[in-house]
Amino acid sequence: MAPVKITISLIKADIGSIGGHTRTCDGVTDIVRQTVAAGQKSGLIIDYKLWNAGDDTEILMTHTKGVDNEEIHRLAYNALKKGADSAHERGLYGAGQDLLKDAFSGNVRGMGPGAAEIEFEERPAEPFVAFAADKTAPGAFNYPIFRIFADPFNTAGLVIDQKLHDGFNFEVYDIKGNKKVLLQAPQEYYDLVALVGATEDYVIKRVFSKDEKLGPAAVISTEKLYAVAGKYVGKDDPVAIVRAQSGFPATGEVLEGFALGHLVTGWMRGSHNGPLMPVPLRYSQCTRFDGPPRITGLAFSMKNGRLTEPLDVFDDPAWDSTRERCMYVVDYLRRHGPFEPHRLPPASMEYTTLPVVLDRLKSRFKPIK
Ligand code: F6R
Numbered sequence: 001m002a003p004v005k006i007t008i009s010l011i012k013a014d015i016g017s018i019g020g021h022t023r024t025c026d027g028v029t030d031i032v033r034q035t036v037a038a039g040q041k042s043g044l045i046i047d048y049k050l051w052n053a054g055d056d057t058e059i060l061m062t063h064t065k066g067v068d069n070e071e072i073h074r075l076a077y078n079a080l081k082k083g084a085d086s087a088h089e090r091g092l093y094g095a096g097q098d099l100l101k102d103a104f105s106g107n108v109r110g111m112g113p114g115a116a117e118i119e120f121e122e123r124p125a126e127p128f129v130a131f132a133a134d135k136t137a138p139g140a141f142n143y144p145i146f147r148i149f150a151d152p153f154n155t156a157g158l159v160i161d162q163k164l165h166d167g168f169n170f171e172v173y174d175i176k177g178n179k180k181v182l183l184q185a186p187q188e189y190y191d192l193v194a195l196v197g198a199t200e201d202y203v204i205k206r207v208f209s210k211d212e213k214l215g216p217a218a219v220i221s222t223e224k225l226y227a228v229a230g231k232y233v234g235k236d237d238p239v240a241i242v243r244a245q246s247g248f249p250a251t252g253e254v255l256e257g258f259a260l261g262h263l264v265t266g267w268m269r270g271s272h273n274g275p276l277m278p279v280p281l282r283y284s285q286c287t288r289f290d291g292p293p294r295i296t297g298l299a300f301s302m303k304n305g306r307l308t309e310p311l312d313v314f315d316d317p318a319w320d321s322t323r324e325r326c327m328y329v330v331d332y333l334r335r336h337g338p339f340e341p342h343r344l345p346p347a348s349m350e351y352t353t354l355p356v357v358l359d360r361l362k363s364r365f366k367p368i369k
Pocket residue numbers: 020021055135234235266267268269270290
């Protein structure tokens with residue numbers, strides 16, 4: 001009998017938050033949990049965990065239905081919808097903002113929520129880390145994922161562990177062109193950097209081990225809410241699942257990818273650059289200039305789809321220096337006010353008055369001779 005494959009589905013949405021775009025409301029999360037728990041009781045899912053990245057509700061589920069499964073997506077959508085109704089009743093800010101359709105239609109993709117899903121045969125011990133970010137965009141994961149799976153200055157195992165020495169394959173999405181390409185590292189290292197260094201245009205969607213038995217190593221949500229809705233409705237606030245150890249980077253190498261506090265887009269009104277600050281769940285709330293952009297991480301072990309309790313990976317003084325550097329960068333960038341590169345270039349801004357200003361000034365613009 002073929003071994004059972006387990007799928008981890010991480011589905012998220014901003015369905016409303018307390019006092020602005022800050023943090024989810026516990027009462028609403030409890031409502032979301034009731035529906036997800038019923039899904040476990042009915043046997044549809046094996047296990048689950050809910051948490052928040054700032055104003056986003058994260059639902060992690062394990063099951064055997066594979067990726068893009070209609071029943072699993074419906075369960076998550078219905079849970080988020082009930083949460084959104086409760087958020088409306090409580091007068092939460094942005095209640096239901098990421099749920100763009102009232103009725104579920106087969107798959108959460110294109111309906112507002114973000115999703116990262118990964119299916120594989122469990123190893124005897126299956127450690128993985130689930131990451132969820134707020135006030136940023138899918139390209140925020142390019143830098144750490146590239147460093148984790150392709151850069152020996154981050155991941156020692158790429159050089160000194162025979163199981164990682166062949167490198168990894170990267171599936172890269174051209175998000176504006178709606179195309180994808182598979183690149184090999186280290187063989188196509190410079191081509192890979194040429195693409196994924198342009199974080200607004202190319203995003204890493206998946207990483208695969210070259211050992212087919214191990215299969216997928218990481219997956220990142222790539223939904224661009226702006227593109228889905230055709231107008232600004234909220235942030236993309238991406239999530240990722242990264243498998244660790246025994247043929248994959250060690251958990252410490254995975255986390256090391258976040259040690260810089262690298263610059264990402266998506267802060268304040270989706271229109272500013274800022275550092276991505278790794279935080280424990282107790283600091284998963286965005287308060288300074290609606291930020292700074294934050295990343296949470298929960299590590300789990302899993303057996304037959306059953307999860308251990310989560311380890312809140314950034315809840316460690318080892319991350320204090322990264323947080324301090326982030327806040328130094330915050331102060332520095334904020335002094336630029338509405339000037340680039342703190343403010344994003346016009347094409348990447350999610351809020352802009354530029355067309356209105358240009359229209360008003362139209363007749364006053366004269367050719368430069
Ligand atoms: C939302 C976000 C915020 C909002 C800002 C303005 O996740 O990042 O920075 O863009 O608070 O929000 P509105 O337009 O709703 O007043």
